Amino acid sequence: TNGEIGSYTIKIGTLSNAHYNIEFVEGTLTISKRKIQIFDIYIDDKIYDGTNVVNLDDLHYKKTGSFLTSHNIRLSFTAEYDGKDAGEHNVVLNFALTGNASDIYYYDLVVMSDNIKGTIAPKNLNVYANSLTKIYGEKDPVLTYNYASLDLLSGDVIEGNISRTIGENVGEYTITQGTLSAKNYKINFITAKFIIQQREISISAVPCSKTYGELDPQFTYTLTNGTILAGDQLGLTLSRAEGERLGTYVIKIASQINQNYKIYFTSANRRKIKPRIGSAYSVDFNPELARN
Numbered sequence: 001t002n003g004e005i006g007s008y009t010i011k012i013g014t015l016s017n018a019h020y021n022i023e024f025v026e027g028t029l030t031i032s033k034r035k036i037q038i039f040d041i042y043i044d045d046k047i048y049d050g051t052n053v054v055n056l057d058d059l060h061y062k063k064t065g066s067f068l069t070s071h072n073i074r075l076s077f078t079a080e081y082d083g084k085d086a087g088e089h090n091v092v093l094n095f096a097l098t099g100n101a102s103d104i105y106y107y108d109l110v111v112m113s114d115n116i117k118g119t120i121a122p123k124n125l126n127v128y129a130n131s132l133t134k135i136y137g138e139k140d141p142v143l144t145y146n147y148a149s150l151d152l153l154s155g156d157v158i159e160g161n162i163s164r165t166i167g168e169n170v171g172e173y174t175i176t177q178g179t180l181s182a183k184n185y186k187i188n189f190i191t192a193k194f195i196i197q198q199r200e201i202s203i204s205a206v207p208c209s210k211t212y213g214e215l216d217p218q219f220t221y222t223l224t225n226g227t228i229l230a231g232d233q234l235g236l237t238l239s240r241a242e243g244e245r246l247g248t249y250v251i252k253i254a255s256q257i258n259q260n261y262k263i264y265f266t267s268a269n270r271r272k273i274k275p276r277i278g279s280a281y282s283v284d285f286n287p288e289l290a291r292n
Contacts, residue, residue: 054079129192198262201226
């Protein structure tokens, strides 16, 4: 035989013995191609990059068989997912022998690759909420956010809206992810503060008086600047400086229930206690006693 692939008849050749009559049964010699077998193929997950290309460094397999050192042959392969989006995909594999075609003839490549699958993992996308404020009673401003433009591949979009925790009273609220999403991305949302500030108003105490010995009248005030929302009550309790002698007393805010308002209070107006009017008679006026 010349060593080529094929089947050859085994003949008696020069086999002989003078003492024997040899009856030789011919046989067959088969020279087969060298088998190169690829098996136990698996693929590491890859991060979504907008393509269906499999990173060949992530492709792993086992191999049996070898190439003769005199042959110029190498094993090459390509692989791609059957889709570009994040998720599990079938993988289309193509193994091939490359090199000298006359050398490749002596090899048989067998790839055991039924139902090879691979996963494209979502790409991380950091989204940062912007801190915002508003005045109590106003409409919410548009909630906004930022992200690194390079983190979002060309043609990809972010959908939905961010939101904040519910509440309209003065205080601190959290801006949250809401319905914000992006196909093929895992959003890492960094929250921010949404602050509702007090509504500023100005009020002035209404001057009033009483006669010595009477009960105090109800103290009232007027709004001099700003607005109070419809349906709101300030819940103010006004009081005055202590004393029942004739004279003037400062009216001030004793307590405020509704903390949604920042009140600038004018207390220059004073409550006056007037002399009590009785039957006519004369008395000596003592200035020292009047001052006391």
